[in-house]
Each structure stands twice: as C-alpha cells, then as structure tokens.
Amino acid sequence: xxxxxxxxxxxxxxxxxxxxxxxxxxxxxxxxxxxxxxxxxxxxxxxxxxxxxxxxxxxxxxxxxxxxxxxxxxxxxxxxxxxxxxxxxxxxxxxxxxxxxxxxxxxxxxxxxxxxxxxxxxxxxxxxxxxxxxxxxxxxxxxxxxxxxxxxxxxxxxxxxxxxxxxxxx
Numbered sequence: 001x002x003x004x005x006x007x008x009x010x011x012x013x014x015x016x017x018x019x020x021x022x023x024x025x026x027x028x029x030x031x032x033x034x035x036x037x038x039x040x041x042x043x044x045x046x047x048x049x050x051x052x053x054x055x056x057x058x059x060x061x062x063x064x065x066x067x068x069x070x071x072x073x074x075x076x077x078x079x080x081x082x083x084x085x086x087x088x089x090x091x092x093x094x095x096x097x098x099x100x101x102x103x104x105x106x107x108x109x110x111x112x113x114x115x116x117x118x119x120x121x122x123x124x125x126x127x128x129x130x131x132x133x134x135x136x137x138x139x140x141x142x143x144x145x146x147x148x149x150x151x152x153x154x155x156x157x158x159x160x161x162x163x164x165x166x167x168x169x170x
Contacts, residue, residue, distance in 0.1 A: 005065065005146050012062045012139060016055055023051040046121045050129050057136035064095055065143035089151055096144035103137025 030044035063069045076087045111134065115127035 001146060001149055005143075008139070008142065008146075009062070009065060012058055012065075016058050016062060019051055019055045019058070023048055023055070026051070043121050046119055050119070050122075053129060054132045057132045058139070061136045061139035061143060064099075064140045065146065067147065069095075089148065092144040092147040092151070096141055096148070099137040099140035099144065103140065104134045107131075107133025107135075107137055 026044050026047050030041050030048070033039055033041040033044075060069065076084060079087060107130065110130040111127045114130040115125055117126040118124060119126055119129070
C-alpha cells in the first residue's frame, strides 16, 4: 500500500508541477505579447483557464491523499476515544462517496455531453477539459481507500500543526 501511495504521490505531484510550469510559461507569453509586442495572445487565456481547472482538481486529489484538504477540525479536537476514531473514519468515507457519486459518475456524464463541443479558441474537444472531474474523482476515491486502510491498520498520519498552519496560510 505504501508503494502505491508513493507512486500516486509522485505521479500526481509531477503532473501538477508540469502543468503549473506550463501555465507559468503561457502566462509569461501572454504578458510579453500584450505589453512588448502590443499584440495580445489569443490562446493563452483559454489555455490558462483549462490549466487551472486541471491543476485545481488534481491538487484536490493530492491533498486528499496527504490529509491536508480543507477540514473543520473543531469537532474532532473536542472529542476523544471512540467518537474521535469514528470521526476520523467519517472523513475519508465521505470523500469516497462524494468522489465516486459526484466526480466520477457525474463527471463521466459531463464528459459524454461535452465531447461533442469544442473550445472556442483552441478547438479541442471540451471532453478533455471535463475529463478532469472523473480523473480527479478516481484519484480521490483511491486515496480515500488508502486512507481508510491506513486507519484500520493504525498507520494513518494526520497532518501536524505546522502543516495545517501552512495550508491555512497562517
């Protein structure tokens, strides 16, 4: 299980980093073409919009695996023992249900509908953009199963206070 989690982390992290690097390059081109060439780029805004969609959803899947997703810890921090343990199981279980029902199932339906459309500027099938939903949903579901297995085996490492502060921007 650890090898699968590590491979997922490396793969998803690498894709996110690659997308982010490409988005930075496209953004730099957009600024350069607009101000230096005085001829704004036509493709860059649409490409950046689609990049943000993919990076956001893949980043959400990655943070699900790391346990650094947005969460309200108040109830968990106020409880002890069996109630706390049950709440720790509830989060990945809720993620699993949401990701399968909404992101995967709904996302596949969205891909099916959008596959017949093309983007206005880039002329790529919109199904490629909507595919970010089922792909990230499948990754979230897989990460949620791994998190549940780790909880059952008492191997789940929750983010410490420093990680939570960094994520919260404190």
